[in-house]
Amino acid sequence: MVENILRKLVNNSQAAIDDGVYDVNIKLQKSNKDFLQIIKTNIHATLLTEVKFSSPSLGKIRTLSDPSNIAHQMIAGGAKALSVLTQPHLFNGSPEYFMQVRQSVDVPLLMKDIMIDTVQIDAAEKIGADYMLVIQSLFDQGFLKDIDEFIKYGHSKGLKILLEVHTKQEFENALNTKADLIGINNRNLDTLEIDLKTTQKVLEGYKKTRLILAESGIETVEDIQYLKKCGADAFLVGSSIMKSDNIEEHVRKLVNAY
């Protein structure tokens, strides 16, 4: 079952690569802000908020509108970094939206995509991404080979790596890599169900050596407080903010969870 969803996501990325989605001819500067340093020093909840118009689990989340306007509302609410979907299939993302955001804000940006090929990593560098996403299960389940080489290539392009895991075993494998930030995805990619206890289970017994980002399904102040107690250092929030009638206010509320 997992294989079906992951396979679909991988096939979608391959189709986007074949269609030339990542063939961008530009060189934008990344941010000069260090997200890891921000996480360490912020006295409030550090939010990485996601510009995401659609998803496999929810379908349409928000009518497509100016991504940089949404980005500005998120930052005004206190978001310290942004994730921008570049995957066209199922997520309605685009490198074009990413570039629009990059040209209008100076916070660290994550290129959010199913990264399967160096062509996408090259694009991430060109469009001014600070971070790229790597999904541990794609390597552990044999869809991709050699995570160390993949991460090394990203680093050689000046990118930092957000490595996403969902299980304890994936987490242990992730800790053996040179990833800069480890994300615990509360969304099960088999069922697409959300369970915030995933973060708790994965972090049980963990002696902190790396900063941890809790990802997916975060809606309320209580969610942030719970995940913080589990050991999360920062929070990736997409859908609940993108669904909101008042993005700035919704972000502000979550940022002030502590």
Ligand SMILES: O=C(O)c1ccccc1NCC(=O)[C@H](O)[C@H](O)COP(=O)(O)O
């Ligand atoms: O969002 C999905 O439905 C999804 C389905 C399959 C693979 C990945 C998916 N999302 C990727 C993400 O990491 C989330 O966009 C991110 O954590 C934000 O989650 P949320 O706040 O629940 O939108």
